[in-house]
Amino acid sequence: MKVWLLHLVLIAALFAAQFLLSPYHATNLARIMVLAVFAMGYNLAFGYTGLLSLGHALLFAAGMYAAGLSAQILGLTAGPALILGILGGGLLAAAVGLLALRTAGVSFMIVTLMFAQAGYLTILYFGATTGGDEGFTLPAASRSIAGFDLSTDTPRFLAALALFGAGLLASLAIVRSPFGRTMVAIRENEERSRMLGYNPFAIKLAALVISGLYVGAAGAAYALLFGYAGASFATIQYSILPMLYVLLGGAGTTLGPFLGAALMFALIEAASGLTSAYLFFVGAALVALVLFAPKGILGTIRERWVKWLP
Amino acid sequence: MAPLIETRGLTLYFGGLKAVDGVDFSLNPGEIHALIGPNGAGKTTFVSLLSGRRLPQSGTIRLAEEDITHLPAHARVRKGIAYTFQITSIFPRLSVFDNVALAVQSHGARDLAAKTRAALTRVGLQGLEEQEAQTLAYGHQRLLELAMGLALNPRLLILDEPTQGLAASEIEGFKALVASLVPQTTVLLIEHNMEVVMDLATRITVLNFGQILATGTPAEIRANPAVQEAYLGA
Numbered sequence: 131m132k133v134w135l136l137h138l139v140l141i142a143a144l145f146a147a148q149f150l151l152s153p154y155h156a157t158n159l160a161r162i163m164v165l166a167v168f169a170m171g172y173n174l175a176f177g178y179t180g181l182l183s184l185g186h187a188l189l190f191a192a193g194m195y196a197a198g199l200s201a202q203i204l205g206l207t208a209g210p211a212l213i214l215g216i217l218g219g220g221l222l223a224a225a226v227g228l229l230a231l232r233t234a235g236v237s238f239m240i241v242t243l244m245f246a247q248a249g250y251l252t253i254l255y256f257g258a259t260t261g262g263d264e265g266f267t268l269p270a271a272s273r274s275i276a277g278f279d280l281s282t283d284t285p286r287f288l289a290a291l292a293l294f295g296a297g298l299l300a301s302l303a304i305v306r307s308p309f310g311r312t313m314v315a316i317r318e319n320e321e322r323s324r325m326l327g328y329n330p331f332a333i334k335l336a337a338l339v340i341s342g343l344y345v346g347a348a349g350a351a352y353a354l355l356f357g358y359a360g361a362s363f364a365t366i367q368y369s370i371l372p373m374l375y376v377l378l379g380g381a382g383t384t385l386g387p388f389l390g391a392a393l394m395f396a397l398i399e400a401a402s403g404l405t406s407a408y409l410f411f412v413g414a415a416l417v418a419l420v421l422f423a424p425k426g427i428l429g430t431i432r433e434r435w436v437k438w439l440p
Numbered sequence: 441m442a443p444l445i446e447t448r449g450l451t452l453y454f455g456g457l458k459a460v461d462g463v464d465f466s467l468n469p470g471e472i473h474a475l476i477g478p479n480g481a482g483k484t485t486f487v488s489l490l491s492g493r494r495l496p497q498s499g500t501i502r503l504a505e506e507d508i509t510h511l512p513a514h515a516r517v518r519k520g521i522a523y524t525f526q527i528t529s530i531f532p533r534l535s536v537f538d539n540v541a542l543a544v545q546s547h548g549a550r551d552l553a554a555k556t557r558a559a560l561t562r563v564g565l566q567g568l569e570e571q572e573a574q575t576l577a578y579g580h581q582r583l584l585e586l587a588m589g590l591a592l593n594p595r596l597l598i599l600d601e602p603t604q605g606l607a608a609s610e611i612e613g614f615k616a617l618v619a620s621l622v623p624q625t626t627v628l629l630i631e632h633n634m635e636v637v638m639d640l641a642t643r644i645t646v647l648n649f650g651q652i653l654a655t656g657t658p659a660e661i662r663a664n665p666a667v668q669e670a671y672l673g674a
Contacts, residue, residue: 308545315542318531326592327517327546
């Protein structure tokens with residue numbers, strides 16, 4: 131009960147934040163919420179099921195281009211485009227999973243990385259359609275949902291919040307369900323899970339597809355809310371970022387992805403104001419994390435103080 | 441009555457080592473069948489073939505007359521073959537409750553909490569539900585492993601050296617528990633403690649160099665000169 135309350139309080143607090151923040155910061159918060167959906171998807175695969183993927187940029191780009199291209203070429207509006215984006219992420223996750231899940235551990239990292247690179251190169255190869263490196267801006271007409279213009283501040287913020295809220299509550303429901311327990315079981319002891327009658331491949335594939343649905347939604351929302359799709363979102367950097375968010379916030383915690391995304395976003399924002407070498411600060415933060423709180427912020431809090439944290 | 445498990449010519453070699461060498465074995469429903477033999481006789485490898493953790497190079501395995509030779513391990517568990525590990529294999533960072541709940545929910549999540557508690561009570565771990573499994577005493581971890589096996593509600597429960605490392609008092613409780621499982625569940629027991637074997641088993645099979653040396657009642661096995669020479673003689 132208090133677990134659900136905690137999550138609802140966070141959503142309510144974010145709703146209230148739009149009235150307190152300047153438009154600039156509110157837009158940043160909307161961006162953080164979309165990136166947090168990305169990270170929540172990554173967390174379901176990595177944090178709960180133990181699948182360390184280095185290829186989630188591919189799924190983000192799948193959502194982004196499924197939504198962006200359908201808006202540009204087919205003239206779809208945000209609602210149907212978002213649904214295509216979600217499906218794009220899920221389908222690609224299934225396709226990659228069918229092959230990559232034949233491997234585990236380091237091999238899985240390399241195979242997923244390879245798929246993501248192939249995806250990135252594919253986007254460049256079809257530059258005439260995708261705009262390649264330069265990308266393309268989404269047609270203004272497509273950026274509306276139920277009559278609200280997503281390129282304006284309040285609808286954009288609320289759309290991001292709605293997606294984030296739905297994703298957060300769904301991820302809480304998943305990890306507290308019997309299936310969530312099975313995902314953790316695979317992470318903790320695959321052989322034991324097998325000898326309890328679970329098919330590890332099927333469970334990992336299901337977890338990866340759910341992850342792909344989240345990440346596809348995030349990619350689609352990013353394009354629709356901020357009006358741009360480009361190949362840079364398919365680069366290795368966008369495979370590493372959700373991992374950093376999750377590690378910082380706490381892998382295998384429901385609120386960790388949001389916390390990590392918010393803090394990392396703030397850190398990059400502050401550091402890039404100081405120097406163009408802002409990645410140095412990101413690296414330093416990671417080293418500190420590994421040294422002092424390898425379970426991330428919420429993972430450490432859960433271990434030391436708040437045992438009931440999901 | 442048709443045997444619950446029947447193997448024909450079951451064989452697995454590791455290079456030149458004949459770990460399991462043409463074993464014809466059958467298990468009657470409702471019995472406690474002990475598998476004994478010197479270290480390296482192939483006992484664990486043999487039950488790995490039954491549970492599907494390893495696949496044989498030749499031979500067949502039938503479960504209630506159905507050929508399961510090529511079925512993967514998780515599918516065999518769903519058909520009712522449960523295996524408890526020789527080296528305790530639990531989910532160390534999950535709660536005791538979650539460990540057993542995972543076994544219960546693998547065949548349906550109805551009445552999950554009640555069934556989980558029932559399995560824990562059966563092995564005497566009630567009251568420890570919320571404890572992290574890795575913080576349990578070793579004997580309790582063995583019992584947790586057993587509770588997971590029982591919670592699968594198996595037709596065949598394979599126990600691989602279950603009393604290893606248990607105190608004498610714990611062994612008495614364990615014997616009573618296993619005796620209470622039959623005839624609903626059939627038990628295949630790998631065990632080095634001869635007192636446990638002689639007290640519990642209805643039949644005993646002796647493995648040596650991957651082959652069956654003898655099968656019979658405890659009295660027959662004790663009287664068998666070949667067995668005495670290979671194993672009990674000392």
